[in-house]
Amino acid sequence: MSLGVTARKAPSAARLRERAWYQxxxxxxxxxxxxxxxxxxxxxxxxxxxxxxxxxxxxxxxxxxxxxxxxxxxxxxxxxxxxxxxxxxxxxxxxxxxxxxxxxxxxxxxxxxxxxxxxxxxxxxxxxxxxxxxxxVVRGQRLYRWGSMAALLGLLIVLPLLVSTFWQQVMVDQIGMFVLVAIGLNVVVGWAGMLDLGFIAFFAIGAYSAAFWTGGLPVEPPVELNNFLVIPLAVLTCLVAGVLLGAPTLRLRGDYLAIVTLGFHEIVYLTAKNWTEFTGGSRGAPQLDRFSVDLGFWSYQWELDPRPYYWLQLAFVVVVLLLFVRLEHSRVGRAWTAIREDEVAAASTGVDTVRFKLLAFAIGASTSGIAGVIYASKLGFINPEMFVLLLSVLALSYVVFGGMGSLPGVLLGTAVLVWLPEFLRDTVDPQDRYMYLGGLLVVMMIYRPQGLLPSRRRQRELRMAEEGSGAADALGAQPGGAQR
Incomplete structure (x- = not known):
């Protein structure tokens, strides 16, 4: 009797597991x-x-x-x-x-x-x-590898000489700025696996640090400094701000962490907008100092020409990339990977998750300090409306589109997505340019969620998550196995 009941129940259980065509x-x-x-x-x-x-x-x-x-x-x-x-x-x-x-x-x-x-x-x-x-052959010969990198760097150096002034402005004001921000955001999102929706706040802190130490704010600094000397101070300020943001979020993950970082951005934005006595409020900080070098026997002043700013940004990007490549494969980088894949397992194996999460926030924010100083010096003017939440969303989109955890992917994704709206400038209404960008992101996330140039580790994580053979972090696909 029981066998007959089991036999009758088996087909119904199988039907429950089946998916309809529209599912x-x-x-x-x-x-x-x-x-x-x-x-x-x-x-x-x-x-x-x-x-x-x-x-x-x-x-x-x-x-x-x-x-x-x-x-x-x-x-x-x-x-x-x-x-x-x-x-x-x-x-x-x-x-x-x-x-x-x-x-x-x-x-x-x-x-x-x-x-x-x-x-x-x-x-x-x-x-x-x-x-x-x-x-x-290239991998076996270091000379070939470094030669190809040198050739690429040479192409990037002469690139502003080959394009119009408009594209020179785009490369400096948008691509160069977002590249530095995205490299830092990649540390937090791509390597440590912490979703940050307010990262542009550190960029604002770097810009206002430049305005303060060069005497561009209503308050007088202890000593006025050259913009080159402001960069270490701006980086240090962003490091401290990263620690202050990371400290209250050590037990938060996923959506909860994103909401806290969103609140941090709003605090920084509203402080810059309402603290008129210090930041100048909505009027901002006009007539900021530009970069200059005075060695006594030789001096140079950065003016309106965007090319010197491009080469300055390129120099900082190269230095930051060299440092971060070393950092990715260091003990700190491996600890971030362990935290991203499974924070509980990482803590159980002896990884100091508190320390390394704070390091991720602090080190990731440091590049925004450099970008903020260069941005403020290039424009000669800043106000709070230059650091709205949309910029944080765009920076996160660039990292995800290029490939989280992949430095080449972040660079490529930022360049492509910044270039696209400007390329459509002459053919598409200004209100609609970002709609094409949004459509591209939707198609990309449907068919290639790992990004344009993903890291091998990230590809493996997503593949295991789709197959249901491994866990994924809060930013990736969830286990369960997606079938066609």
């Missing part, structure tokens, strides 16, 4: 893309008037633009969901052909010979194998 991740992604397309069609279409708001909605949803957006979303979905399998099988064959040993040039020949019928397989495999051989 499959593939169709959920389609719904997300369709909603994104409809939203973009509305926000990039006609603008309504106060007297008739619904006329614009009707026009945008019945015109040809909405079908263009829906068609683009459908193409992305079809290529990614169905074409991905075909491409995956093809790339698997290429990898199999390219996976043979390539220790010498003679090994580059395909196993089945140079058959014209198999050219779609052996030709890309030949390119991959040649690239592997060159990569092995």
């Amino acid at each position: 499959q991740p593939r169709w959920k992604r389609l719904v997300a893309l369709v909603v994104t397309a409809l939203l973009l069609a509305q926000v990039t279409g006609e603008q309504g008037t106060r007297g008739d708001l619904f006329s614009a909605i009707e026009a945008n949803f019945t015109g040809g633009a909405v079908w263009g957006w829906l068609g683009l979303a459908l193409v992305i979905w079809l290529v990614r969901e169905f074409g991905h399998e075909v491409i995956g099988r093809y790339t698997a064959r290429v990898r199999q052909e390219a996976g043979r040993p390539a220790g010498r040039a003679a090994d580059l020949a395909p196993a089945g010979g140079f058959s014209p019928a198999a050219a779609p397989v052996w030709l890309p495999a030949l390119v991959v194998r040649a690239a592997r051989l060159c990569s092995d």
